[in-house]
Amino acid sequence: MCPLSPPDFQDELIRRRLEKLSKLRDEGVNPYPYRFCRTHLSRQIREDFQRLESSGQQVAIAGRVMSIRQHGKAGFAHLQDPAGRIQIYVRQDTLGEAFAIFKLLDIGDFLGVVGKVFRTKTDEITVAASQIELLCKAIRQLPIVKEKDEEGKKTIYDQFSGKEQRYRQRYIDLIVNPEVKELFQCRFRIISTIRRLLDEQGFLEVETPVLQSTYGGAYARPFRTNHHALDISLYLKISPELYLKRLVIGGMEKVYEISKNFRNEGIDRTHYPEFTMLEVYQAYADYNDMMELTEEIFERTACEICGRTQIQYQGGEIDLSRPWRRLRMVDALKQYADIDVETMSDEQLLSLLRARHLEVKGEPARGLIINALFEGLVEEKLIQPTFIIGHPRETTPLCKSDRENPIYIERFEPFVAGCEFGNAYSELNDPLLQRELLEQQAQSRQIDDEIPPVDNDFLRAIEYGMPPTGGLGLGIDRLVMLLTNQTSIRDVILFPQMRPES
């Protein structure tokens, strides 16, 4: 791997480039000029080729040099700009002295080119350079990836594929692997689509603290830090939930936050310690409204990225169009695991749990056992979009009881492709019950270190009255994985966490 240290001037490849750099300076070329006036992107030239060619108009393009083919007193190169690649053609007799720049050019340099467009003998749209300007000399060598197009079949040679280096030096990955750039463009289009949708519906985007003196809204081990001036310990937010509810209490009736949540846990294909979460709260709404919103978000983002709501994921088709199936957790257990938990005693459930090598932390309450069975035996089988509803009361203290049957709550989790994508409630707003449930839960903190402490200010806030509210959390990284057909969360995160180099 390219060394992390400052450029080693003894290194042959770097030394050669430094030599070229000083040659350029000797010839009066500034290798790091200030600006360049670009008139066209490569795509615009391709789209508007007929007109540009017949009018003989000059275009000015700029980009990174990705290939060079020297031909003595002429040459070709490809420039890569944000819209793709385009070939340039240079001739010594046209460029005169500036041809020296071309001769000293390396792959990875930035170049500005002015010229007319034409088609080569082999039919490639090309800019015939009348002027070239070096815009940046690179002193490290990029990995060279070559492609061959043969009857529509694209063969890639020497693809830059080592995961470690791609993650550590994502900038290289973005330069040489065009599909990686496209993937991240998708990521940010998904996020902006969600913003647009919520903004259209009158939601206000807000920000809540990352540094919190107490943490809550989820079960997770937090990251700890400290603030010098205040001389206090702080925690990085594990969830924005309790703050967003304070805003609803404060009269901000429709709010959302696209938030990094920090959970001090392991990394695997679907978990990442600083993941991105959308949380939405809407006053006077319940979890049914949140289900509709969820469906809408999936539909809109799928259409934005895939053009339709039927998407391909890992070889299977997933139909994200609404309405999604709603399935009670106990029915899901019946259907997918052939377990009828409603007819079983606590003891039977517990022995079943053990027989399947599943676990519940701390006191194995009936509802938690049912939840663990569901997670262990059913989740991965929920391929087509499904709202799992009817969670047991014990699974969370922040949710209203089911209006029909109080041993369950008005919660849902959306599942797609065997993976949980979020969590939503008819939010609990009974201040006395809220206090009771949070205090009761906090008593188990000794047994389960992921249970958060009681947030007394949150309880106080609830006591001032929170309207009926629907709340929704959606994992953005997982949504991006789904819509871009990725199986590892690190592939949808620009700079995944790694142990430091050397």
Added chain:
RNA sequence: GCGCCCAUAGCUCAACUGGUAGAGCAACGGACUCUUAAUCCGUAGGUUCCGGGUUCGAUUCCCUGUGGGCGCACCA
């Protein structure tokens, strides 16, 4: 935390059962004014991840470490 796998030139990869490394691309010199994995001729490039061990001899076998990947566990 546990298990399996991987680490060789700037990149992608070779090297049979142990005999101190080889190719393509990139780089460098030369030729070439429509090439496109440009081509042709030539050149150079390596602490084989670090450290130990076995051996006459280790890229290869063993151990420790480092980094990474995958799976399991954890992640309501």
